Amino acid sequence: MPSLGRLHLITDTRPGRDPLAVLRAALPVARADLVVQVRVEDDATDREAYELARLVVDACRPYGARCLVNDRLHVAVAVVAAGGHVGADDLPVAAARRVLGPDAVLGATAREPGGARAAVAAGASYLGVGPCHATTTKSGLPTPIGPAGVRAVAGAVDVPVIAIGGVTAATVPALRAAGAYGVAVVGAVSGAADPARATAELLGALTC
Numbered sequence: 221m222p223s224l225g226r227l228h229l230i231t232d233t234r235p236g237r238d239p240l241a242v243l244r245a246a247l248p249v250a251r252a253d254l255v256v257q258v259r260v261e262d263d264a265t266d267r268e269a270y271e272l273a274r275l276v277v278d279a280c281r282p283y284g285a286r287c288l289v290n291d292r293l294h295v296a297v298a299v300v301a302a303g304g305h306v307g308a309d310d311l312p313v314a315a316a317r318r319v320l321g322p323d324a325v326l327g328a329t330a331r332e333p334g335g336a337r338a339a340v341a342a343g344a345s346y347l348g349v350g351p352c353h354a355t356t357t358k359s360g361l362p363t364p365i366g367p368a369g370v371r372a373v374a375g376a377v378d379v380p381v382i383a384i385g386g387v388t389a390a391t392v393p394a395l396r397a398a399g400a401y402g403v404a405v406v407g408a409v410s411g412a413a414d415p416a417r418a419t420a421e422l423l424g425a426l427t428c
């Protein structure tokens with residue numbers, strides 16, 4: 221299986237956003253370094269999630285980028301995505317692994333070493349770790365863990381750690397130094413005036 225991309229772009233499906241336009245800007249820049257996570261609002265229908273995921277899988281294919289589906293693993297299976305991502309309110313990691321099969325990419329959310337080890341033991345192939353910094357994209361999150369929290373998790377597991385939450389190109393170096401393999405972003409690309417340039421800046425920070 222190819223190695224996991226280091227830049228995870230999470231679709232921004234809030235009102236007024238255009239996740240496919242953002243994706244079309246990011247893909248030629250990041251190509252196979254990009255993982256696109258299809259994440260829809262909680263009140264979106266499965267049909268809406270499926271239609272978006274299908275378009276994302278098609279868009280990613282020519283670039284060798286991979287698509288993961290957040291939460292809705294039946295959608296991941298239906299569109300033949302590379303895998304999915306689950307957190308505390310979703311299927312347990314072991315159940316998610318049974319749904320997706322042994323070869324799929326399976327991400328799990330973790331904030332501390334104990335939960336991280338448990339997720340890996342249950343079948344996670346990478347961890348989404350955060351929130352690292354304050355974010356306006358998702359509400360109700362616990363206190364940010366910062367690079368020190370990322371370091372604690374990265375030191376406890378041997379799967380890639382993807383730092384999430386308020387990540388920008390400026391904060392990538394400290395997260396990488398703390399052991400993050402890559403980062404997941406919504407606002408840093410979706411909210412940028414020039415999403416292609418923002419993608420290039422994030423990639424530059426990830427690969428230097």
Ligand SMILES: Cc1ncc(COP(=O)(O)OP(=O)(O)O)c(N)n1
Nearest residue numbers: 305306307308329348349382384404
């Ligand atoms: C890479 C990555 N890390 C963490 C999350 C958060 O997942 P979860 O805790 O299940 O919250 P929702 O995204 O489902 O609201 C993620 N999606 N991706």
Ligand SMILES: Cc1ncsc1CCOP(=O)(O)O
Nearest residue numbers: 355357358385386405406407
């Ligand atoms: C889904 C999610 N889980 C933890 S932070 C977050 C949102 C990240 O968005 P942003 O990159 O805009 O802070």
Ligand SMILES: [Mg+2]
Nearest residue numbers: 291306307310
């Ligand atoms: Mg979730």
